[in-house]
Amino acid sequence: MPELDKMGNGVTDTGGVTVRLPGxxxxxxxxxxxxxxxxxxxxxxxxxxxxxxxxxxxxxxxxxxxxxxxxxxxxxxxxxxxxxxxxxxxxxxxxxxxxxxxxxxxxxxxxxxxxxxxxxxxxxxxxxxxxxxxxxxxxxxxSRPRGSQLGAWASPQSRVVESRRALDTALNSIERRFDGVEEVPVPxxxxxxxxxxxxxxxxxxxxxxxxxxxxxxxxxxxxxxxxxxx
The missing domain is CATH 2.30.110.10 (Electron Transport, Fmn-binding Protein; Chain A)
Structure with a gap:
């Protein structure tokens, strides 16, 4: 979290250099x-x-x-x-x-x-x-790369997922589903x-x-x- 100076302004430390946001x-x-x-x-x-x-x-x-x-x-x-x-x-x-x-x-x-x-x-x-x-x-x-197509099938976008592993597992499942399928269909x-x-x-x-x-x-x-x- 950025610190605040006496005036309540945000102060960011960038490698030892203090930057005051208003300036x-x-x-x-x-x-x-x-x-x-x-x-x-x-x-x-x-x-x-x-x-x-x-x-x-x-x-x-x-x-x-x-x-x-x-x-x-x-x-x-x-x-x-x-x-x-x-x-x-x-x-x-x-x-x-x-x-x-x-x-x-x-x-x-x-x-x-x-x-x-x-x-x-x-x-x-x-x-x-x-x-x-x-x-x-x-x-x-x-026109999309195959990886992007498979990702669109695998991701329940905006929903809560329990972990990154859950996403990777979903992608692996989709990869197996479309293994050997030349053209991945639009979801x-x-x-x-x-x-x-x-x-x-x-x-x-x-x-x-x-x-x-x-x-x-x-x-x-x-x-x-x-x-x-x-």
Whole structure:
């Protein structure tokens, strides 16, 4: 646990160097990001920034923080990987019996944020969710490594397990089950979720914390562009 100084501020010991959390900051020096810089659609803009994150060599550039809430409004967040992007929305895959899927089934709404910290950028997509159809799910499933496929069969995601050994035993059982089977089938409890955005916000860090925030907002007549104060 971090110690607290006399002011109640968190103090972290990093190899003998004391760091006071209130003093930790990074100066954002990104270029101006205005309406004239935007692509014609949110999809093109997100793909452009994603391509730049990939070119910059960022780790897991398609990682996004997924936020959901259950029927009682209790929020949860976790990192998932974007595995689909087109005009319909962004897609990730998971266990349909997981906590996140229970939340999505209950509320039908979610938000994801791509956190590209080294580029001083982030993108937040928010909207209703829908399950990805089986044909699209199968196409992605067939591209996964066999080990990942077997793991999806073996893991009762989000449920309490008694030990790591229990998981390893479940995986061994699945390996025996599909031994000699060339193509592992898609589990009935596994598939994709698509977030169909009603808003997509592009955030570019700027000096003095006066960041640029441009948001695509869905309307009855198409998409509106709003500038939001930082």
């Amino acid at each position: 930790m900051r990074v100066s954002y020096d990104g270029e101006a990001f205005d309406e004239s810089s935007l692509a014609g659609t949110w999809t093109e803009q997100l793909q452009s920034w994603l391509d730049q994150a990939i070119s910059a060599g960022l780790a897991e550039p398609n990682a996004m923080v997924l936020a959901t809430a259950n029927a009682d409004g209790l929020p949860s967040s976790r990192t998932v990987l974007c595995k689909g992007l087109d005009e319909r929305g962004v897609v990730f895959y998971t266990n349909y019996t997981s906590a996140k899927s229970h939340d999505l089934t209950s509320t039908r709404y979610a938000s994801v944020t791509f956190p590209w910290y080294p580029l001083h950028r982030q993108v937040t997509v928010r909207g209703e969710v829908e399950k990805v159809d089986l044909t699209e799910t199968k196409a992605y499933w067939n 009935p409890h596994w598939g994709g979720w698509r977030i169909r955005p009603d808003s997509v916000e592009f955030w570019q860090g700027r000096q003095d914390r006066l960041h640029d925030r441009l948001r695509f907002v869905r309307t009855e007549d198409g998409w509106r562009i709003d500038r939001v104060a930082p």
